[in-house]
Amino acid sequence: MDGKVEPRDRPLIQRRGAPVLLLAPVGALLLLLFVLPQAGMLAASLDAPRWSFAHYAHFLGDAHYLGVLGRSLLLGVLVVAVTLLLGLPLAYWLARLQSRWAPALLLLATFPLWISAVVRSFGWVVLLARSGLVSTALRDAGLVGRSFQLLYSMTGVVLALAQVLLPFMLLSLYGVIRAISPELERAAQNLGAGPLRAALLTTLPLAARGILSASLLVFALSVSAFATPSLVGGARVQLMSTTIYEQMTELADWPFAAAVAFILLAVVGFIAILYTRLGSGADGVARR
Amino acid sequence: MMRVLGLVSFLAFLYLLLPVLVVVGSALGETSYLAFPPHGLTLRWFAVALADPRYAHAFLTSLVVAAASTLAALLLGLPAAYALARFDFPGRRFVETALMMPLILPALVLSIALTLLFSRSGFTAGTARLVVAHLVICTPYVVRVALPVLQRLDVALEEAAQNLGASPLAGFLLVTLPAIRPGAIAAATLAFIVSFDDIDLAIFLADPRAPTLPVVIYSAIQLGIDPGVAAISALLVLLAGAGMATYQILLWRRQAA
Amino acid sequence: MHKIGRRAALGALAATAFAGSAGAQARFQGRQLVSQGFGGPTQDVLQAVVFDVLDRREGCKSTQVPLQSAAAFARMRAEAAAPQLDMYQFSGGQEKLAAAEGLTAPLGQLANLADVPAAMKDAAGHWTTFAVIAEGILYRTDKVKTPPRSYKDFLDPAYDGHLAFPTITNGYGTDFLVMLARAFGGGEKNIEPGFAAMAKFAAGATIFRAASEVPGLFAQGDVWIMPYDSTSAKRCKDAGLPIAFAAPEEGSVASPCTVCVAAKSPNVELARAAVDQFISVESQTGIAESLQWAPTNARVRLTEALAKQLPRPDQLVTLDMVTMTQARPQWTERWNREIGH
Numbered sequence: 001m002d003g004k005v006e007p008r009d010r011p012l013i014q015r016r017g018a019p020v021l022l023l024a025p026v027g028a029l030l031l032l033l034f035v036l037p038q039a040g041m042l043a044a045s046l047d048a049p050r051w052s053f054a055h056y057a058h059f060l061g062d063a064h065y066l067g068v069l070g071r072s073l074l075l076g077v078l079v080v081a082v083t084l085l086l087g088l089p090l091a092y093w094l095a096r097l098q099s100r101w102a103p104a105l106l107l108l109a110t111f112p113l114w115i116s117a118v119v120r121s122f123g124w125v126v127l128l129a130r131s132g133l134v135s136t137a138l139r140d141a142g143l144v145g146r147s148f149q150l151l152y153s154m155t156g157v158v159l160a161l162a163q164v165l166l167p168f169m170l171l172s173l174y175g176v177i178r179a180i181s182p183e184l185e186r187a188a189q190n191l192g193a194g195p196l197r198a199a200l201l202t203t204l205p206l207a208a209r210g211i212l213s214a215s216l217l218v219f220a221l222s223v224s225a226f227a228t229p230s231l232v233g234g235a236r237v238q239l240m241s242t243t244i245y246e247q248m249t250e251l252a253d254w255p256f257a258a259a260v261a262f263i264l265l266a267v268v269g270f271i272a273i274l275y276t277r278l279g280s281g282a283d284g285v286a287r288r
Numbered sequence: 289m290m291r292v293l294g295l296v297s298f299l300a301f302l303y304l305l306l307p308v309l310v311v312v313g314s315a316l317g318e319t320s321y322l323a324f325p326p327h328g329l330t331l332r333w334f335a336v337a338l339a340d341p342r343y344a345h346a347f348l349t350s351l352v353v354a355a356a357s358t359l360a361a362l363l364l365g366l367p368a369a370y371a372l373a374r375f376d377f378p379g380r381r382f383v384e385t386a387l388m389m390p391l392i393l394p395a396l397v398l399s400i401a402l403t404l405l406f407s408r409s410g411f412t413a414g415t416a417r418l419v420v421a422h423l424v425i426c427t428p429y430v431v432r433v434a435l436p437v438l439q440r441l442d443v444a445l446e447e448a449a450q451n452l453g454a455s456p457l458a459g460f461l462l463v464t465l466p467a468i469r470p471g472a473i474a475a476a477t478l479a480f481i482v483s484f485d486d487i488d489l490a491i492f493l494a495d496p497r498a499p500t501l502p503v504v505i506y507s508a509i510q511l512g513i514d515p516g517v518a519a520i521s522a523l524l525v526l527l528a529g530a531g532m533a534t535y536q537i538l539l540w541r542r543q544a545a
Numbered sequence: 546m547h548k549i550g551r552r553a554a555l556g557a558l559a560a561t562a563f564a565g566s567a568g569a570q571a572r573f574q575g576r577q578l579v580s581q582g583f584g585g586p587t588q589d590v591l592q593a594v595v596f597d598v599l600d601r602r603e604g605c606k607s608t609q610v611p612l613q614s615a616a617a618f619a620r621m622r623a624e625a626a627a628p629q630l631d632m633y634q635f636s637g638g639q640e641k642l643a644a645a646e647g648l649t650a651p652l653g654q655l656a657n658l659a660d661v662p663a664a665m666k667d668a669a670g671h672w673t674t675f676a677v678i679a680e681g682i683l684y685r686t687d688k689v690k691t692p693p694r695s696y697k698d699f700l701d702p703a704y705d706g707h708l709a710f711p712t713i714t715n716g717y718g719t720d721f722l723v724m725l726a727r728a729f730g731g732g733e734k735n736i737e738p739g740f741a742a743m744a745k746f747a748a749g750a751t752i753f754r755a756a757s758e759v760p761g762l763f764a765q766g767d768v769w770i771m772p773y774d775s776t777s778a779k780r781c782k783d784a785g786l787p788i789a790f791a792a793p794e795e796g797s798v799a800s801p802c803t804v805c806v807a808a809k810s811p812n813v814e815l816a817r818a819a820v821d822q823f824i825s826v827e828s829q830t831g832i833a834e835s836l837q838w839a840p841t842n843a844r845v846r847l848t849e850a851l852a853k854q855l856p857r858p859d860q861l862v863t864l865d866m867v868t869m870t871q872a873r874p875q876w877t878e879r880w881n882r883e884i885g886h
Contacts, residue, residue: 022371023383025364026427033424034390037401064882086300093293100540107532109301111308113481114528115521116505122513122761123307126314126324129765133310133324147706147767152751166304171478175437175471195289210436217432220392227487235712235752235885241394248396249615250714251874252642254622261397268392272385320784321764403623412627492620496579496610496629507611510585511780512760 045258055259072240079222082162083169091173121231124160152234160232176210315518337519346504354483357422365430373438395488414495426479437471571604582609594831628807632816640672640803655821672805675823676838679856680798688769696728707769709751713880733865796862
């Protein structure tokens with residue numbers, strides 16, 4: 001054997017040093033194009049060179065603004081819930097479909113993304129407005145009052161945003177489930193489990209990490225989304241992204257806008273770290 | 289169970305495609321504002337949209353930018369995802385989370401910070417600026433989507449390759465990459481769409497003389513959206529559909545051969 | 546694609562432009578100018594009546610980049626070190642802040658600048674107003690039998706559930722608040738009556754952000770009445786909606802559109818020529834004809850028919866922008882708390 005082969009008792013996963021080469025390009029990208037520019041924004045939010053937390057105190061000390069933060073986080077949670085509820089079954093079905101239509105259907109699921117976010121949001125406005133299809137249907141079914149509309153409400157935003165982000169959830173989950181061999185389920189079924197139980201006991205735990213990863217992605221995207229919540233939510237649904245946008249453009253208050261942005265980054269970043277810790281615990285099978 | 293799943297999937301598809309139906313449907317309507325179901329049927333909005341050369345130019349620009357961004361994002365992101373999946377080093381989780389940061393920050397903040405950076409450093413080449421900016425948001429997607437797939441991949445496959453004498457790089461290219469192909473394609477598709485669809489970075493950083501399609505659409509809707517804009521979106525969807533159909537037919541031909 | 550008045554504008558300009566280009570100066574042959582623009586049909590019209598005329602005469606090529614004023618100002622700040630946009634058109638008062646922050650270049654001695662009244666241009670010569678848009682009340686003629694006459698009409702219970710108004714961060718939203726205050730005995734320095742009045746009808750009203758939503762609100766949102774401007778009224782009418790514009794008795798707020806040049810632009814001279822074009826008689830006439838915006842060049846002579854379509858000068862009111870700019874952050878926070886939830 002040539003000397004390049006790793007000894008069997010030392011798992012691949014423990015190799016050190018080599019990742020630097022693989023991570024250097026991405027690291028350079030992030031450092032130059034993200035960390036560096038954002039450091040400037042961070043300094044602005046701290047009122048450099050006077051250095052004060054005034055803007056942060058302004059936000060964190062105000063119940064109204066804390067409500068805005070809470071609303072954004074709630075939006076993230078709700079959107080993840082909806083996209084998981086619809087996306088997981090759909091991803092599983094597509095991944096396991098023994099049909100030549102499978103790749104085509106996956107592509108079909110990405111169709112909404114080909115339409116510009118702005119146009120899509122207008123489409124939702126048409127659907128959710130008072131005389132829109134959804135409102136009319138609900139009215140005809142006797143479920144709601146005369147002037148009901150889902151537009152300009154949190155519910156409307158969740159609906160619209162979940163539709164926008166469902167393909168992201170779907171594509172992420174599809175890749176994961178596809179990589180899990182169906183043999184495992186067949187084995188479980190051979191041992192007597194029904195198809196649902198087999199999937200839940202074998203594929204689902206193995207996909208857990210991927211599910212967490214996809215959920216985190218959708219959560220982050222929901223919290224940072226602007227176009228859809230702005231158009232579908234209107235002025236009443238005040239979120240972190242709309243607040244940041246307003247402060248940065250209409251009110252031209254960059255220091256405060258930057259402070260709000262970094263509060264968002266810190267909170268979601270913290271949640272992301274928690275999630276990632278959860279993730280490495282959930283899946284112990286892949287490692288030796 | 290597949291039947292129940294099929295039903296849920298059908299409903300999910302309906303939910304996914306409802307706004308698409310609305311946009312395509314209202315592009316066919318007679319009224320000069322969006323209406324769904326459309327009042328009357330006409331193709332004149334498609335004629336209007338196709339007659340405007342700005343849309344065609346913007347579409348090509350968007351394609352080029354998205355293709356470049358996707359390629360670069362894959363080249364940067366896949367090795368990074370591999371490193372995060374296969375190696376354990378101090379700060380691994382930190383790097384994983386750090387890579388998500390560009391997705392958490394609203395794109396406007398990214399745009400402004402990048403504009404500041406580019407202006408101060410003299411990087412003024414129009415479309416190149418946009419591709420570089422898109423890298424910042426596309427690469428995290430690639431990592432995010434490819435990472436769990438790589439983590440799930442059985443290391444035994446790579447070990448086997450190495451036991452047979454392949455170098456780690458050869459192992460990656462010949463064994464790992466093909467094995468994660470569905471995940472890599474999903475990552476590439478996402479990155480492409482994200483770049484193609486981006487408006488927040490484009491309105492700040494696109495070359496003023498070569499706007500991308502979302503910028504032209506954004507301009508067109510300033511006073512209100514009309515079916516002409518919906519027609520452009522409908523054409524895009526049709527194009528995607530045609531692409532899908534072609535891909536499917538080629539796939540069948542290859543399988544039949 | 547949007548040809549509102551474009552043919553008319555081009556037709557009206559044909560004679561003047563032809564005469565202009567006959568003695569072509571072509572000082573800027575081959576040069577490229579980039580301006581930020583308002584986007585949509587407005588941008589197309591301005592391209593035709595201002596920039597294309599400039600291009601023909603000077604041999605240059607002008608492009609506009611669509612960006613709302615507020616976002617445009619953010620870009621102006623961000624790009625200050627190496628501007629990609631040579632000049633800016635603002636409709637939200639950003640020019641004053643831009644000049645104060647040193648982001649603008651002085652306009653210098655422009656041929657037409659002397660014809661713009663002092664009240665409409667910067668004393669230090671860094672920007673000038675090129676048009677005035679009239680704000681007022683838009684209403685559906687099929688749903689509202691008597692045209693609204695006053696901002697007080699918004700409190701009419703008949704409109705409950707059918708009215709909309711822009712959010713506070715939209716310039717027109719702030720103006721609406723101030724005009725409500727004025728209608729009830731207050732004003733820019735006493736905004737209390739404005740908030741009190743707004744609170745009375747806000748609960749059932751639709752609050753929107755941008756002009757792009759206006760036609761949709763009338764078409765699908767079951768909205769009958771809203772405060773906005775003549776441009777959106779025209780847009781709705783052109784789209785086939787039964788909308789009319791009413792000038793309230795408290796006055797139509799005169800919303801100025803200004804133009805300025807980016808300080809470190811590599812094309813300052815060309816941009817200055819473009820500003821001069823904006824306020825030239827031929828382009829000002831074109832703007833008035835195609836957009837029904839009031840011109841600012843005192844030498845512009847309008848036909849009777851056209852003058853009727855434009856806001857009457859005695860109906861226009863100007864608001865105290867200084868007080869408003871100062872009070873805006875407080876008003877915004879109060880508005881977010883009390884109204885927009």
